[in-house]
Amino acid sequence: MTPRVAPLLALAAVVLVLPRLVFDSADFALLSLAVVYAIVGLSLNVLIGYAGTISLGHQAFVGIGAFTSAYVVTELRQPFIVGVLAAAALGGAQAMILGGLALRVTGLYFALVTLSYGVFAQDTLFGIKAITGGGAGRAAPTPTGDGNFVPYYYICLAFLGLVLWLDWRMMRSKTGRALTALRQDPRVAASLGIPVKAYLLLGFAVSGVFAGIAGALFAHGNGFVVSNDFSLQLGILFVLMTVVGGLRSRTGIVVSAALTAVVPLIIREIPGLESALARPERTVPVVVLVAGLVAVGVGVLRGGRAAQVVGVAMVALSAAVLSPLHVPGVEPQLEQLPALDPSMLRLIVLPALVVMTLRTAPGGLGQQLRPVVRWVCGGRFSLDAGPGDLREVVDARA
Amino acid sequence: MPVLEADGISVRFGGVQAVRDVSVHVGEWEVVGIIGPNGAGKTTLFNVLTGFQRPNTGRVRFEGDDITGEPVHRRAALGMGRTFQNVGLVKAATVLDNLLTAQHMAVGYGAVAGIVGSSLAFERERAVRDEAARLLELLGLLPVADLVAGRLPYGLRKQVELATVLATHPKVLLLDEPTSGMGPEEAEAFGERLLALRRELGLSVLMIEHHVPLVAAVCDYVYCMNFGELLVEGKPDDVRSHPEVVRAYLGDEAA
Amino acid sequence: MTAQALVIGIITGAAYGLVALGLVLVYKSSGVLNFAQGEFGTVAVYALWLGTTHGIPYVLAVLIALGVAAVFGFVTERVVVRPLADAPRVTVLVATAGVALLAVGLELWIGQAQIRPIAPALRRQDRLRILNVYISDQRLLIILTVVVVALVLRWVFTRTFLGLAVLAASEEPTGTRLMGVRVERLSSAVWVLAALLGGVAGVLTGPLSGFGPGFLTSSALVAGFTAAVIGGFTSLPGAFLGGVVVGVIQSLATSASWLADVPGPQTAALFVLLVVILLARPQGILGRAS
Numbered sequence: 030m031t032p033r034v035a036p037l038l039a040l041a042a043v044v045l046v047l048p049r050l051v052f053d054s055a056d057f058a059l060l061s062l063a064v065v066y067a068i069v070g071l072s073l074n075v076l077i078g079y080a081g082t083i084s085l086g087h088q089a090f091v092g093i094g095a096f097t098s099a100y101v102v103t104e105l106r107q108p109f110i111v112g113v114l115a116a117a118a119l120g121g122a123q124a125m126i127l128g129g130l131a132l133r134v135t136g137l138y139f140a141l142v143t144l145s146y147g148v149f150a151q152d153t154l155f156g157i158k159a160i161t162g163g164g165a166g167r168a169a170p171t172p173t174g175d176g177n178f179v180p181y182y183y184i185c186l187a188f189l190g191l192v193l194w195l196d197w198r199m200m201r202s203k204t205g206r207a208l209t210a211l212r213q214d215p216r217v218a219a220s221l222g223i224p225v226k227a228y229l230l231l232g233f234a235v236s237g238v239f240a241g242i243a244g245a246l247f248a249h250g251n252g253f254v255v256s257n258d259f260s261l262q263l264g265i266l267f268v269l270m271t272v273v274g275g276l277r278s279r280t281g282i283v284v285s286a287a288l289t290a291v292v293p294l295i296i297r298e299i300p301g302l303e304s305a306l307a308r309p310e311r312t313v314p315v316v317v318l319v320a321g322l323v324a325v326g327v328g329v330l331r332g333g334r335a336a337q338v339v340g341v342a343m344v345a346l347s348a349a350v351l352s353p354l355h356v357p358g359v360e361p362q363l364e365q366l367p368a369l370d371p372s373m374l375r376l377i378v379l380p381a382l383v384v385m386t387l388r389t390a391p392g393g394l395g396q397q398l399r400p401v402v403r404w405v406c407g408g409r410f411s412l413d414a415g416p417g418d419l420r421e422v423v424d425a426r427a
Numbered sequence: 428m429p430v431l432e433a434d435g436i437s438v439r440f441g442g443v444q445a446v447r448d449v450s451v452h453v454g455e456w457e458v459v460g461i462i463g464p465n466g467a468g469k470t471t472l473f474n475v476l477t478g479f480q481r482p483n484t485g486r487v488r489f490e491g492d493d494i495t496g497e498p499v500h501r502r503a504a505l506g507m508g509r510t511f512q513n514v515g516l517v518k519a520a521t522v523l524d525n526l527l528t529a530q531h532m533a534v535g536y537g538a539v540a541g542i543v544g545s546s547l548a549f550e551r552e553r554a555v556r557d558e559a560a561r562l563l564e565l566l567g568l569l570p571v572a573d574l575v576a577g578r579l580p581y582g583l584r585k586q587v588e589l590a591t592v593l594a595t596h597p598k599v600l601l602l603d604e605p606t607s608g609m610g611p612e613e614a615e616a617f618g619e620r621l622l623a624l625r626r627e628l629g630l631s632v633l634m635i636e637h638h639v640p641l642v643a644a645v646c647d648y649v650y651c652m653n654f655g656e657l658l659v660e661g662k663p664d665d666v667r668s669h670p671e672v673v674r675a676y677l678g679d680e681a682a
Numbered sequence: 683m684t685a686q687a688l689v690i691g692i693i694t695g696a697a698y699g700l701v702a703l704g705l706v707l708v709y710k711s712s713g714v715l716n717f718a719q720g721e722f723g724t725v726a727v728y729a730l731w732l733g734t735t736h737g738i739p740y741v742l743a744v745l746i747a748l749g750v751a752a753v754f755g756f757v758t759e760r761v762v763v764r765p766l767a768d769a770p771r772v773t774v775l776v777a778t779a780g781v782a783l784l785a786v787g788l789e790l791w792i793g794q795a796q797i798r799p800i801a802p803a804l805r806r807q808d809r810l811r812i813l814n815v816y817i818s819d820q821r822l823l824i825i826l827t828v829v830v831v832a833l834v835l836r837w838v839f840t841r842t843f844l845g846l847a848v849l850a851a852s853e854e855p856t857g858t859r860l861m862g863v864r865v866e867r868l869s870s871a872v873w874v875l876a877a878l879l880g881g882v883a884g885v886l887t888g889p890l891s892g893f894g895p896g897f898l899t900s901s902a903l904v905a906g907f908t909a910a911v912i913g914g915f916t917s918l919p920g921a922f923l924g925g926v927v928v929g930v931i932q933s934l935a936t937s938a939s940w941l942a943d944v945p946g947p948q949t950a951a952l953f954v955l956l957v958v959i960l961l962a963r964p965q966g967i968l969g970r971a972s
């Protein structure tokens with residue numbers, strides 16, 4: 030079966046043309062960030078999805094790319110593209126060093142190493158004044174001119190296309206098969222002649238290269254990089270968006286990462302949502318009401334008494350608050366709640382989604398999208414690289 | 428010259444002496460069997476031969492070269508192909524993909540060339556696919572080519588595993604209980620297929636096997652292990668009737 | 683000089699030990715690395731802050747804060763951990779990281795992105811002075827608490843039915859269930875206990891230098907994990923000792939003149955320490971090889 034041309038053209042239009050029609054040029058900063066996040070997600074996917082190790086320090090991978098490119102462009106006065114290439118190279122190199130550790134330290138302990146590495150990078154590596162400007166940060170001019178994000182968005186898209194191409198080719202070549210084999214059973218892989226350690230390192234390198242590119246694009250989209258951009262929170266956010274997207278599903282990861290980045294835009298585009306967030310004293314009871322109803326429903330379906338009791342209490346309380354009745358003690362407290370910043374919302378929504386994903390659909394968004402993708406691509410080049418869940422991660426090598 | 432040869436191999440796991448001073452050798456074109464009750468150390472010996480387990484003492488030689496310190500994948504490259512007692516497959520991949528994976532050493536392009544998608548890589552991939560199809564055809568596995576390997580019935584999984592090992596172009600096959608889970612007739616058929624493969628591909632075989640009739644039918648030479656030591660070795664019929672072997676097996680069954 | 687660093691290290695290390703105890707407790711009983719342990723504590727400090735700013739007496743506010751932490755732990759176990767009981771441990775790890783991020787989001791909302799001061803339980807700063815280092819009463823309280831908690835937990839795990847049942851359940855869930863123990867209840871109990879420990883850590887250390895969103899995660903989670911690794915991840919007194927080791931090494935790194943030009947010497951020391959330990963002795967210093 031050949032790919033269906035019409036849907037593919039429609040997809041291209043959505044990505045290439047639609048933003049021009051819907052969004053202001055100022056919004057393209059966030060759209061560029063969406064593309065950057067998509068690349069970060071693909072980078073994490075190489076490690077978690079393909080190589081079967083975990084990284085909770087991916088913000089460091091990205092940050093190293095960001096500072097490298099900023100340094101090369103502002104300090105060494107090289108063009109933007111040289112900055113990106115340097116970021117990719119250094120990103121790959123540092124990832125291989127970490128990969129060297131992964132050869133010795135496996136399983137959950139390696140997760141701890143990456144956690145510590147991320148924090149170490151933020152505090153120590155990104156504090157080296159000569160390169161990163163210390164706490165003050167470093168300028169990273171946008172190649173398309175200050176504040177001119179529309180063309181920059183297309184540059185980012187081009188890099189996303191490159192990363193997708195490399196990822197696709199990798200998984201369709203011997204490297205992809207080697208990674209799959211070593212993830213699932215390193216003993217079988219080795220006995221088929223695959224040098225397991227070398228390919229694990231290669232996986233790290235590829236992931237680092239992708240992350241380095243993402244970091245450079247992040248830096249120049251921001252105009253400025255400071256070490257505080259790369260906190261542990263960001264690292265966790267990266268892992269969550271990748272898992273929600275669905276490991277080994279390129280489509281799911283790109284969509285999930287992009288959506289994570291553009292949460293503020295989505296909120297703005299949904300009528301009434303922004304003002305609802307600004308008035309939490311009305312919104313919170315509504316959310317509690319809905320959550321309570323869900324809890325009651327789940328409790329009834331699964332026979333959980335505790336869920337029913339808690340649900341009924343939530344419904345009753347929030348109904349009382351919403352009604353003209355006055356609930357002493359609760360309403361004045363609600364009045365004092367600060368407005369909910371749209372960008373904070375992703376810290377709340379994404380974890381909720383991740384728990385849902387892990388509990389009910391380990392394949393993530395990618396699994397939901399798979400029939401559509403298969404229909405569009407006609408199975409000729411699948412956009413995905415196999416079914417995704419966390420099952421084989423780390424434990425396989427622990 | 429023997430193809431594969433092990434000299435005075437010993438392996439200790441903490442307090443357990445899994446293998447003690449065992450020597451085996453497999454000549455060109457030979458089919459050699461290893462028998463012995465459960466826990467005798469047969470699989471451990473295989474692990475030493477294939478490089479998964481470093482022996483405490485002893486040396487392993489392949490075609491005369493000392494390979495005792497070589498890693499597993501290097502031995503595979505030299506021509507050692509191995510199956511696993513619990514079936515070694517990439518379980519989530521399709522049968523076809525397993526065969527592609529197994530041709531890792533033969534693809535003939537570099538990892539980077541594959542990632543950037545060089546035209547050589549595209550070309551070679553096509554050749555690798557053809558070879559996989561040829562092997563599947565040879566072993567009658569073409570109908571299951573697109574099924575996920577881990578979901579096949581046990582017997583089929585073992586056949587697919589054998590196909591993947593053959594795809595690495597081995598000179599010597601090490602089979603760990605290839606007929607487990609098979610009935611006597613299937614085992615006999617397997618023996619015939621093994622002899623045919625040896626003829627066609629010029630293989631030497633070392634196999635751990637519990638089916639005594641099969642061992643008697645196909646093996647040129649047999650080693651019997653018990654409690655980590657070599658009990659008896661010799662022609663199948665001699666080993667089979669050896670009083671020590673009978674005692675080891677009966678003792679094992681009585682226990 | 684070194685002796686001084688030692689004193690400072692022990693003081694700060696005690697707080698790490700408190701976090702490590704919670705981590706070890708959960709790991710011992712379910713094999714899970716709990717990335718939400720720090721946030722159990724941060725949530726408690728926020729509750730304490732809300733309580734005291736609303737005029738609730740300090741002691742009562744502390745109790746409420748611990749209650750909030752306990753509820754958080756209970757809900758985490760019920761909604762996140764228990765449904766994933768059969769999932770790989772790394773899945774649960776990712777889920778707990780999600781819980782931590784959720785807590786940070788809520789804290790950011792309730793308290794905004796600000797570092798806030800909060801009153802300590804004990805105010806006196808200069809009662810005790812060792813080697814020119816003043817040790818505030820709050821610090822003494824922390825040290826005392828961590829020692830007591832470690833010993834009590836050790837007693838629970840070696841002498842009481844609850845502790846032995848938890849250990850048995852972690853090794854042989856089916857067998858333990860057959861013996862009439864309700865394994866699910868045990869899991870709840872462990873997580874509530876861990877959350878309480880986190881809450882204690884938060885309530886005690888929050889006042890030391892103020893708190894903000896995710897404060898205990900950023901100030902003590904990595905150190906706590908490192909301390910737990912040093913303790914072999916199963917030894918409760920080991921977790922406390924590990925905390926002290928981490929604290930001492932960090933304070934040595936901060937005061938070492940040859941590290942004066944290294945930014946973030948504490949974090950760097952932590953990373954190097956973790957890597958060296960895992961390379962040299964993967965089972966930890968006090969842990970037994972499994």
Ligand SMILES: Nc1ncnc2c1ncn2[C@@H]1O[C@H](COP(=O)(O)OP(=O)(O)OP(=O)(O)O)[C@@H](O)[C@H]1O
Nearest residue numbers: 440443445463464465466467468469470471472512
């Ligand atoms: N990695 C290991 N660590 C500790 N002991 C081991 C290990 N591998 C094997 N053993 C022990 O070594 C002995 C030999 O085991 P081995 O698997 O080689 O036996 P076997 O002959 O293959 O038995 P079977 O017929 O059951 O496959 C057994 O007592 C086993 O428990």
Ligand SMILES: [Mg+2]
Nearest residue numbers: 469470471512
């Ligand atoms: Mg065996």
